[in-house]
Amino acid sequence: MDTQTASLLLRRARPCLLAFAAYVVTLVVSLRMLAHGVEGRAAELAVSLSPVIPVIALCVCIVRLIRGMDEMQRTVQLEALSLSFAATALVTFSYGFLENIGFPKLSLFIVLPLMCSFWALGTFVAQWRYR
Amino acid sequence: MNNRIQELRAERSWSQADLAERLEVSRQTVNALERGRYDPSLPLAFRIAHLFGVAIEDVFQP
Numbered sequence: 001m002d003t004q005t006a007s008l009l010l011r012r013a014r015p016c017l018l019a020f021a022a023y024v025v026t027l028v029v030s031l032r033m034l035a036h037g038v039e040g041r042a043a044e045l046a047v048s049l050s051p052v053i054p055v056i057a058l059c060v061c062i063v064r065l066i067r068g069m070d071e072m073q074r075t076v077q078l079e080a081l082s083l084s085f086a087a088t089a090l091v092t093f094s095y096g097f098l099e100n101i102g103f104p105k106l107s108l109f110i111v112l113p114l115m116c117s118f119w120a121l122g123t124f125v126a127q128w129r130y131r
Numbered sequence: 132m133n134n135r136i137q138e139l140r141a142e143r144s145w146s147q148a149d150l151a152e153r154l155e156v157s158r159q160t161v162n163a164l165e166r167g168r169y170d171p172s173l174p175l176a177f178r179i180a181h182l183f184g185v186a187i188e189d190v191f192q193p
Binding site: 073130 | 156
């Protein structure tokens with residue numbers, strides 16, 4: 001990737017990075033508040049779900065980022081997302097079957113990082129195909 | 132699909148980045164088009180032909 005394209009991509013991805021940074025900050029604050037105890041069930045629910053707000057912003061940023069891409073880049077992303085969807089389904093289903101024979105139960109929180117990792121890998125593979 | 136994008140671009144002394152800017156696509160897309168790794172949509176194919184001022188069949192051959 002040349003520097004001009006890299007800087008353009010970084011500029012377009014900046015809102016996504018900001019939304020992700022906001023998510024990390026909100027998550028840390030939320031966890032600390034919950035650890036110290038929050039008065040009332042409603043407040044506890046609100047604090048617990050507060051990291052979802054920057055995640056919504058992140059989703060909007062990702063959609064805008066993909067809409068701003070040209071047709072080949074969108075094809076690359078479609079292939080990458082298809083690969084991540086299929087690979088995540090394969091891994092989570094396989095592990096679910098292993099849980100039936102005593103493997104430790106894993107948190108649902110593992111699914112998104114797994115899918116994002118496969119998405120990054122899929123983007124690399126799909127871009128390589130069109131080089 | 133074969134195409135003459137690289138040849139037509141060279142005739143005009145444009146770099147891949149110049150062509151990418153004129154077509155409003157990334158330089159990687161221009162590179163993939165020239166190498167025949169990616170077949171463009173019909174609207175993009177028409178934009179390419181229009182930019183070079185030739186008929187679409189003069190740019191792309193099956």
